[in-house]
Amino acid sequence: MAEENAKESKIVKDEKEVNPKEATKTGEVKAEEGKPKPVAKLKSKRRLVASNGSVYIKSSFNNTIITITDDKGNVIGWATSGSAGFKGTKKGTPFAAQIASANCARKVVEMGLKQVAVYVSGPGSGRETAVRALQASGLMVTSIKDVTPIPHNGCRPPKQRRV
Template identity: 55%
Template sequence: MLFLKLNVKKQKSSKKKIKKKLLKVIIHIKASFNNTIITITDLFGNVIGWSSTGICGFKGSRKSTPFAAQMAVENVLQNCSDYGFKQADVIISGPGSGREISLRAIQKSNILINVIRDITPIPHNGCRPPKKRRV
């Protein structure tokens, strides 16, 4: 048997992902003492884009600064500008220093903020205290 090799190239069917235009999104801000993470989701919770201060090039103690949080917000809004949203609900979690400045950066980018929710966990009575010291 003789097999002939023919130069037949398979055509790749490239399906481009169609980006939907969104009217409203949810912006999650997690501001810890060491980092600030910003996630943008649609109203169903599907992640559209995210960024953090470490991705923006900050390392060490500079990751926890308000300026780094501002740069992370600008980065994620620039990456998600194709979706064309103009309204957002903001959910903030954590006690970090990037909380306030990230809100200001969102407002500066001409996005209308409808709701600001703070879901930072607060202990009601704290941990159980240690046993009394015996001498």
């Protein structure tokens, strides 16, 4: 009897208690956890939108922000030079604006957007290249408007840099 208890205790010592988190790393699974778990279905992120929309390009000296909306004004896609992978002073370049604009346009073309009206604001260098990238990505640009706010002798602007 004493020998049987000793054998049972050895068996218990040989079996390891495995955490479920560790089980995925080592490949060990307890008998109770061997059952397949039900997988939750993911909702499709892609939604269909109207074929017409608006593109708002805000181009500053440091960054370019592109926002694409549907007819009602609901945002269906956006991108910035920073989200395209550029950091620091490279965010203000025309190339960064072109890449960000192409990324954003690719997202909304998959959703079904075809025609856009473009509204550009700001003094940045990425204005024209962002519009060209929209046209090259398959969106039909119906109109381009400059909506940069211009003061009627309001606040004094910051001094120009001497480089």
